[in-house]
Amino acid sequence: MTILTAGKANYRARIERAAGLAERPELAAREILSFYGVLANFQKNYYEALLKSWGKNGVAPASGDLRSELNLGVVLEAFGELLELVGERGPGALAEAARAFQSKGWARQGEILGEFWKTGLMQSDSGAAVLEEDSHHQTMRNFFARAMLQPYAEFVGGAMLPPAPVMTVCRCPRCNALPLLGVLRPEGDGGKRFLMCSFCSLEWEFRRILCAKCGEDDEKKLPVYVAEQMPHLRMECCETCKHFLRTVDLTKDGNAVPLVDDLAAVPFSLWAEEMGYQRIQGNLLGT
Ligand SMILES: [Zn+2]
Numbered sequence: 147m148t149i150l151t152a153g154k155a156n157y158r159a160r161i162e163r164a165a166g167l168a169e170r171p172e173l174a175a176r177e178i179l180s181f182y183g184v185l186a187n188f189q190k191n192y193y194e195a196l197l198k199s200w201g202k203n204g205v206a207p208a209s210g211d212l213r214s215e216l217n218l219g220v221v222l223e224a225f226g227e228l229l230e231l232v233g234e235r236g237p238g239a240l241a242e243a244a245r246a247f248q249s250k251g252w253a254r255q256g257e258i259l260g261e262f263w264k265t266g267l268m269q270s271d272s273g274a275a276v277l278e279e280d281s282h283h284q285t286m287r288n289f290f291a292r293a294m295l296q297p298y299a300e301f302v303g304g305a306m307l308p309p310a311p312v313m314t315v316c317r318c319p320r321c322n323a324l325p326l327l328g329v330l331r332p333e334g335d336g337g338k339r340f341l342m343c344s345f346c347s348l349e350w351e352f353r354r355i356l357c358a359k360c361g362e363d364d365e366k367k368l369p370v371y372v373a374e375q376m377p378h379l380r381m382e383c384c385e386t387c388k389h390f391l392r393t394v395d396l397t398k399d400g401n402a403v404p405l406v407d408d409l410a411a412v413p414f415s416l417w418a419e420e421m422g423y424q425r426i427q428g429n430l431l432g433t
């Protein structure tokens with residue numbers, strides 16, 4: 147099994163891709179992508195600052211388990227900055243939630259981050275409605291912890307040795323979270339399929355004809371749908387467990403940045419809901 151250890155997370159590419167897709171009116175995702183751009187810029191600065199504030203030593207946890215330690219010393223202050231940023235520039239419900247979090251104080255904020263670090267994204271969480279007015283507390287908590295800990299997980303994960311290869315696992319071999327996306331990467335005259343972790347962004351190879359939720363491997367029960375507006379995005383569905391995996395096909399659009407193109411795929415989510423399919427794991431903004 148191949149594991150992609152991409153090394154440094156490329157936030158600049160994410161930011162540029164978000165700005166580019168925001169300009170495409172047929173996607174109707176301008177607002178979402180502009181807000182994502184603000185978040186990704188924060189994450190980029192944080193990711194770069196980690197190297198300075200933490201250095202290179204002692205980053206990888208001694209136990210070899212990504213989730214075993216959270217270094218609150220390099221997280222909490224930045225978390226305060228994230229809350230302030232979203233309080234000022236986030237859409238209504240999120241801005242309000244950010245202010246409520248600020249008033250909780252560092253001890254409680256540390257607990258929330260610690261809890262997410264231990265168990266976040268191991269269960270399905272659609273992230274639904276994170277941008278809606280009536281978003282639930284838990285959804286909000288997960289949003290802030292996820293936005294904060296994504297670059298942290300990518301940084302610490304990048305300092306670790308790659309996990310031991312296992313064949314076609316449905317969960318991240320490094321941190322046990324559910325996959326966020328499928329990614330088809332060009333190989334030969336086709337594409338090789340990888341799953342991307344929703345928590346630490348690791349990618350691991352996965353068979354093409356296989357449900358990433360229940361292991362169904364009968365091709366007739368695994369229909370694939372493609373949207374007109376974004377032909378490089380695939381909805382890989384499973385009739386057996388009624389889940390779907392959104393897959394970014396880099397053989398069709400080599401400029402796509404999977405994490406970002408996924409955020410722009412709003413029509414897909416609405417369609418999936420109507421068809422009765424559930425996403426294995428939702429993205430940061432629940433789109
Ligand atoms: Zn992971």
Ligand SMILES: [Zn+2]
Pocket residue numbers: 357358359360361362384385386387388389
């Ligand atoms: Zn299935």
